[in-house]
Amino acid sequence: AQSVAQPEDQVNVAEGNPLTVKCTYSVSGNPYLFWYVQYPNRGLQFLLKYITGDNLVKGSYGFEAEFNKSQTSFHLKKPSALVSDSALYFCAVRDLNYGQNFVFGPGTRLSVLP
């Protein structure tokens, strides 16, 4: 069965510092991997995805993520955090062996402190 883990409930980082939000996954086949962000009282917004190709994926708002097959990880990164990046971040995986289903991690709350 497919699963996604986000080992940190909360990540705190100072504005201007680099940030990392961690994600590991488990699938039986080749994964499609996604990051989403959720601002208060809103739905989820797509940030970036990995399907195939270059292991470093660039997305919206200066975010990027690195796919590591051997470690089954897909960590979200940003070189310089902004206060406006404070939100809830979800990692998701889609295993084509399971059709259209996306499986989400529990979420990580990012707080960027001024």
Next chain:
Amino acid sequence: DVKVTQSSRYLVKRTGEKVFLECVQDMDHENMFWYRQDPGLGLRLIYFSYDVKMKEKGDIPEGYSVSREKKERFSLILESASTNQTSMYLCASSPDDSPLHFGNGTRLTVT
């Protein structure tokens, strides 16, 4: 730009009521999904549909049903609402092999 619209942002219902949550997408996507979001649990899939009149159970379908009579509309039905169904409900749509596009959610409270 893709738009997924959920008819209500906030809803308060009584235990035992039948509840309808409506979702409409404007991009002709084949796939539509209903998730519920609870703190610490992330998003859990209730039902999804990959075509008109087609539906598949997700991870937590008990107590829910769905209807997809038209491609753009996917309805979630709580047959007899219970307090443990108090949650944020998120609708999403996608074409094949593409990311999900979410609505803004419906926060349902069952008293």
